[in-house]
Amino acid sequence: MRLDALAVIAVGALAVILLWWWRSKSDPRQARLPPELRSAGLVYAERLFQSAGPVSISARVDRVYRNAAGVLVLVELKTRETNRTYQSDVIELSAQRVALMTHTGDVVADYAYIVTERPDGFRMGCHQVRLISHADVIFLAIRRGELFAGKVEPQSTCSSCLCRKCAFVRPCDPSSR
Ligand code: SF4
Structure with missing residues (x-):
């Protein structure tokens, strides 16, 4: 068997092993x-x-x-x-x-x-x-x-990141506290 054919088989086998490993790692029941x-x-x-x-x-x-x-x-x-x-x-x-x-x-x-x-x-x-x-x-x-x-x-949070996504930011107006 030629060397390039052997290389193709080796790469294919490696891909199968990597796919199996990735699937087992991402199987939610196990991981x-x-x-x-x-x-x-x-x-x-x-x-x-x-x-x-x-x-x-x-x-x-x-x-x-x-x-x-x-x-x-x-x-x-x-x-x-x-x-x-x-x-x-x-x-x-x-x-x-x-x-x-x-x-x-x-x-x-x-x-x-x-x-x-x-x-x-x-x-x-x-x-x-x-x-x-x-x-x-x-x-x-x-x-x-x-x-x-x-x-x-109530007191405002010390994390301004929380305020940015908060649904109560308008009535709360944390900048005024
Ligand atoms: S906007 Fe007011 S209620 Fe919302 S996280 Fe900020 S301080 Fe808390």
Whole structure:
């Protein structure tokens, strides 16, 4: 067999291997979860939990897995154009943790995973985030209630990037604060 024919076969074989590798990496069933949870059992999916107490927290979890240490770990899938997380994601997951922990009495990890995916389904990343404490979630819930009741004055965010995309920018007028 001629040398150039062998080269064509080698390039073809390499292309097939690369295609197989790319497909296996982008298979959402295999690639979405962090390594810690790839063999973990799914415990809850799309389920609402509510904490008892003077300040009740209700939150719907996306996915909850039990890791090898027996601890529940929250996972949230976010469909967005950018491969990043926001502080609002952290607050949302922290509220889920409080609701889940107090409703079930189970130990829930103080970190969670956010899987980011583009609207076309392409998986972009998996981010581990540190959650805020139970006390801080209660503080935010109380402040939210007071804001809605008009008992406290809202403050503008220190991030002007948030204001640029905010639907309330006109009534809020952050430049006047
Ligand atoms: S426009 Fe007002 S409500 Fe919106 S992010 Fe900025 S400060 Fe917050």
